[in-house]
Amino acid sequence: MDEINFQAANDEYKKGNIEASLSMLDTYVQSSPNDSKAYFLLGTINHHKGLIGKAIKSFSKVLEIEPAHTDAAICLSVIYNDIGKYDEAKKIFERANERVKSKNTINQVDDLHINKKFSFKHFELAEMYFTYGRFEEAMFEYNKSSILDPDNLDIRIKIAKVYSKRGFVGKAIDELKRLKNESPAYLPARIALGVIYYGNGNILEAQLEWEKVIAKEPNNSEAQMYMNLSKAAKETNFKH
Numbered sequence: 001m002d003e004i005n006f007q008a009a010n011d012e013y014k015k016g017n018i019e020a021s022l023s024m025l026d027t028y029v030q031s032s033p034n035d036s037k038a039y040f041l042l043g044t045i046n047h048h049k050g051l052i053g054k055a056i057k058s059f060s061k062v063l064e065i066e067p068a069h070t071d072a073a074i075c076l077s078v079i080y081n082d083i084g085k086y087d088e089a090k091k092i093f094e095r096a097n098e099r100v101k102s103k104n105t106i107n108q109v110d111d112l113h114i115n116k117k118f119s120f121k122h123f124e125l126a127e128m129y130f131t132y133g134r135f136e137e138a139m140f141e142y143n144k145s146s147i148l149d150p151d152n153l154d155i156r157i158k159i160a161k162v163y164s165k166r167g168f169v170g171k172a173i174d175e176l177k178r179l180k181n182e183s184p185a186y187l188p189a190r191i192a193l194g195v196i197y198y199g200n201g202n203i204l205e206a207q208l209e210w211e212k213v214i215a216k217e218p219n220n221s222e223a224q225m226y227m228n229l230s231k232a233a234k235e236t237n238f239k240h
């Protein structure tokens with residue numbers, strides 16, 4: 001009966017009947033206080049409704065019942081991060097991360113799914129560090145993110161940007177050259193490489209990269225914009 005009650009609440013949630021689902025779950029957990037699925041759904045609903053205190057309580061209860069519940073740990077860490085409790089967020093995230101590392105990798109699909117979630121969390125932290133000019137810490141987090149999700153090539157561009165911000169332009173160029181050679185179809189690498197070339201006065205090299213992008217993708221507005229800007233700047237300099 002309990003499972004049917006939870007399933008009914010879950011079905012209401014999937015239909016978009018949030019209040020009905022919430023009411024059913026509140027009743028259900030009174031009689032089944034050890035069902036981590038119910039508390040996780042409660043936490044998800046409360047978070048979406050902006051009821052942060054209740055969401056924290058629900059996700060914490062999930063971890064009390066099931067300490068290895070990675071999704072709950074990530075959700076709780078994200079909430080603490082959002083409300084400025086960075087130390088608490090970091091502690092929860094690191095504990096969850098350690099559990100994932102120490103776990104036997106039996107289910108490869110599940111591992112990939114979890115790795116992507118952790119990659120996103122590291123990426124979020126890196127973005128925050130980057131915003132505040134803490135480039136060394138940003139680099140550390142971007143690298144972790146890239147290792148966990150090597151298919152996300154955007155992270156490699158971020159790594160190159162950090163190199164550039166720290167004054168290591170040569171390393172930034174090397175990173176982007178490797179990326180475009182490894183993934184020739186990934187055009188953002190050429191665009192970013194052109195931007196770095198242009199910023200360092202290598203106008204012809206920059207235009208060459210953008211031309212190659214436009215040749216492969218004629219409607220690429222970003223490459224066209226940079227190309228037009230570089231030509232306009234060149235004409236202005238020539239006139240002066």
